[in-house]
Amino acid sequence: MTVEIVENTVDIPDDVNLTLQGNKVAVTGPNGKVERDFSHARLNISYTDSMFRVWAENPRKKEASLVNTLTSHVKNMVKGVTEGxxxxxxxxxxxxxxxxxxxxxxxxxxxxxxxxxxxxxxxxxxxxxxxxxxxxxxxxxxxxxxxxxxxxxxxxxxxxxxxxxxxxxxxxxxxxx
Incomplete structure (x- = not known):
């Protein structure tokens, strides 16, 4: 059985600013700025209306697990710039x-x-x-x-x-x- 789309989302708080250039993510907040490059992952990334979304179409096992990994990285970035x-x-x-x-x-x-x-x-x-x-x-x-x-x-x-x-x-x- 194949899965056609695997996706995960992260809610971005109001006091955090996320910028996306290609597959490079920069998160700024009250405690500073954290940047990360996700260009190694062959996944789709988008950011609209304070919602960060990562998805893969027709993924293999590694790509499907990488979706959750990337969202965890972004959650840690958001937590780092807000709480530290x-x-x-x-x-x-x-x-x-x-x-x-x-x-x-x-x-x-x-x-x-x-x-x-x-x-x-x-x-x-x-x-x-x-x-x-x-x-x-x-x-x-x-x-x-x-x-x-x-x-x-x-x-x-x-x-x-x-x-x-x-x-x-x-x-x-x-x-x-």
Missing amino acids: FTYYLKIVFIHFPMNFQVQGKKLIINNFIGEQEPRTAKILPGVEVKVDGDDIIVSGPDIEAVGQTAANIQQSTHIRNKDLRKFLDGIYVYKKE
């Missing part, structure tokens, strides 16, 4: 206290497990990083950039060649909003 995304990371150390500095687009971690050389984590564009006591707060309108920045920070304190049950020092994500 926030990741909370906890700083854990046993003996050597770590020091943090945000310099431009890098987070510099000093004195991690007593190392002399500082470790760095890349902060992606559009993401704000705040150090608040034993917490690091990563926030921004783009969910992928916020998540990747949090992952960069967590990976920069990964301990190698030691027993991870004993050496628990590091920075760990504990909450996502």
